[in-house]
Amino acid sequence: MKKYYGIIFSVLYALFFRFLVEIDVLDFNSLDYLIIVPVFLACIPFLLDPKSFVDNSILRTILFPLTASVLFLLVAFIFRLEDMGSLILLLPPYVVISVLVSLVLRVVVSIQVNYNKKSIAKSSLFLLAVPIAFGNIERYFEKKESKFEIFQTIRIDAPVDVVWNNLFSVPNLKNSIDNSVYNYLGFPNPVKSDYNSMTNVRLGYFDNGVILNEKVVECSKYSKLSFDIDVEKSKLDNSQTFKHVFKNENLVFNSITYKLKKLNSSQTELTLLCNYKIRTNVPFYGEFCSKNIIYDFENKLLKALKKKIEE
Structure with a gap:
C-alpha cells in the first residue's frame, strides 16, 4: 500500500486546489x-x-502521474466539481505536464539521490505555498485578450421568409441535429429557442439543461439578425464548463449573428457568425479549444436548421 501513497497524496493535492477554485481563491x-x-x-x-x-x-x-491526474479528474467528476466538458479541457495539460515533469525528475534523481525524510514537512509546505502565492499574484495581471470571428455558410432549399421565421424561435432540433465527437466528450447540443417579442429576448435551450438568455441587438428583416448573451440572466448551473467559461468571462460572445441572402425564390444562403473574445493566461490552449468547439457548434446547428426547414 505504501508504494501508492504518491498517487493518493497527488490526488488529494489536486483536489485541494480544485476546492480553492470553487471558493474563488484561484481561477480555473x-x-x-x-x-x-x-x-x-x-x-x-x-x-x-x-x-x-x-x-x-x-x-x-x-x-x-498519469494515474494521479486521471483519478483526480474522475473524483472531481463524480462529486460534480467538474462536468465532462471541463474534464476534457483539463485532461491534456494535467496528463502531459505531470508526465513530462515526472520524467525530468527521474533523470535528476538518478544523477544524485540526496533524500532526507525530515524535509517532508518543509517540502510539503513549499508545494502548497507556491501555487497559492502564484495564483494570487497572477490575479493582479490582466489576462491576455484575443478577438476572433468564426462563420459558416449553408444553402437552404426554402424561401428567405421561411428561413427568417425559423431564426427567432428555432424549432425543436432534437431529431435533426447530428452528434459529433464533442458531444461524446460532454459538450451539449442546442435543442430549441423560444422568442418573446415583448422583451425582445430569445431563450436558447441545450440538451444538458443550460438556458441562454439572448437579447436581440440588431434586426434587419430577411437580411440580418444578431443576439447578445446576457450571462447574468442565463441558467448555467447544470454545466460546470459553461460556468467556468461565461461567468468568469473567460469567453465573451460580442455577438451571434445570422445573415441571410436570397439566391432565388426557393433558395436562401444562411451564414452563422460568432464574434467573440477569449481572456486567458494560456492563450494558445484557449484559442485552440474555443475555435474547434465553436466551429463544431456552428456546423451542426446550420445543418440541423437546413434539415428541419426543408422537411
Missing part, C-alpha cells in the same frame, strides 16, 4: 491551475520515495 482558467498545479502534482511521489523511481522501470515514472 489560469497558468496556476492549468500548469503550476500539474507540475507540483508530479513532484509529490518523488518527494515521498525518490529512490524507487530510479530503481524501478521508467513505466512507474509515467504511470504514477
